[in-house]
Amino acid sequence: MMDTTRRLVGQGCGKLILFGEHAVVWGQPAIVAGLPRGATALVRMAEKASLSIVNGRTGAVHAEVEPKADGSPLEQAYQAMLDILELEGPIGVHVTIDVPIGAGLGSSAAMSVAAARALTQFVGKPMATTEVEAIVARTESIFHGNPSGIDQAAALGGGIFQYTRGTPASIEALWxxxxxxxxxxxxxxxxxxxxxxxxxxxxxxxxxxxxxxxxxxxxxxxxxxxxxxxxxxxxxxxxxxxxxxxxxxxxxxxxxxxxxxxxxxxxxxxxxxxxxxxxxxxxxxxxxxxxxxxxxxxxxxxxxxxxxxxx
Ligand code: MEV
Incomplete structure (x- = not known):
């Protein structure tokens, strides 16, 4: 049973690809740093179902979507999160992003990880990390078409690591x-x-x-x-x-x-x-x-x- 009075928070890291972007899509290794700053999501029952994205640096609303509204990638991503978790009702997701948005620092993956982490807690039952990963893999394919998965891996964890695409992907932490x-x-x-x-x-x-x-x-x-x-x-x-x-x-x-x-x-x-x-x-x-x-x-x-x- 969902507790509708709760306000739940989730976080995701931004990322800085140090070496290997694009070639990583074609099977080469890449090196990436998860950034301490990224995205923070707050989930709560609201007047209407919506996902709003706020630029943490300026405080301005960057985008706001409602389910089944404009068919934009952001709306599709929001709908996919709700569908995967079988969530319905006026669930408000408010995400503050603290890296430049849409500029190569992993804002979309950080947003998806933060929202998925907060939403899975909101469901009120323990959810495995793999379920957060499944949600983010879906939303990243909506945003990026054929992603290697490197943004998602960095958004889920910090540190510096070498990433190689695959099933499963190879992630080697570097000191x-x-x-x-x-x-x-x-x-x-x-x-x-x-x-x-x-x-x-x-x-x-x-x-x-x-x-x-x-x-x-x-x-x-x-x-x-x-x-x-x-x-x-x-x-x-x-x-x-x-x-x-x-x-x-x-x-x-x-x-x-x-x-x-x-x-x-x-x-x-x-x-x-x-x-x-x-x-x-x-x-x-x-x-x-x-x-x-x-x-x-x-x-x-x-x-x-x-x-x-x-x-
Ligand atoms: C985008 O941050 C990195 C790219 O290599 C795409 C991807 O790996 O999914 C350009």
């Missing part, structure tokens, strides 16, 4: 000393689904070249894993630059992303690359010694840069 990185949004990004489809068209048009590029990304990831374990930040930075170049060749960078990378490197960053699906969205730079200088240079050029420490 990495905490390090400063600088992140900035560079502009609006199309959906991850459309970017993943675009890379799919690149594979159709140039199958041999595309698979060689994917393999090279896999080699970058292997070397990066060794360099991260040693705290060899110079090598990590060089490999970030190589990975960005390979992403440029897949067609997912933009002038804004390239410009932000150049500014960060010129200000002392050891490396810089796009993170996530690209096409706009976020870039991050490795700046263990001089994060403030990199933040300042990017801000002077008009970017809304900020520093975070990973893991």
């Amino acid at each position: 990495v000393e905490p390090v400063s990185v600088v992140v900035t949004e560079t502009g609006p990004a199309p959906s991850t689904a459309s970017l993943v489809e675009g890379v799919g068209r690149f594979h159709d048009a140039h199958p041999k070249i595309a698979s060689r590029i994917d393999e090279l990304v896999g080699e970058v990831v292997a070397d990066a894993r060794t360099a991260l374990a040693k705290g060899d930040w110079g090598t990590v930075g060089e490999l970030m630059n190589v990975n960005h170049g390979l992403l440029v060749s897949m067609g997912v960078s933009t002038p804004g992303l390239d410009r932000a990378c150049h500014i960060a490197r010129a200000a002392g960053a050891l490396g810089a690359k796009l993170t996530g699906a690209g096409g706009g969205g976020c870039m991050f730079a490795l700046a263990p010694e001089s994060p403030d200088e990199v933040v300042r240079a990017l801000q002077e050029a008009g970017f809304d840069a900020f520093e975070i420490t990973i893991p």
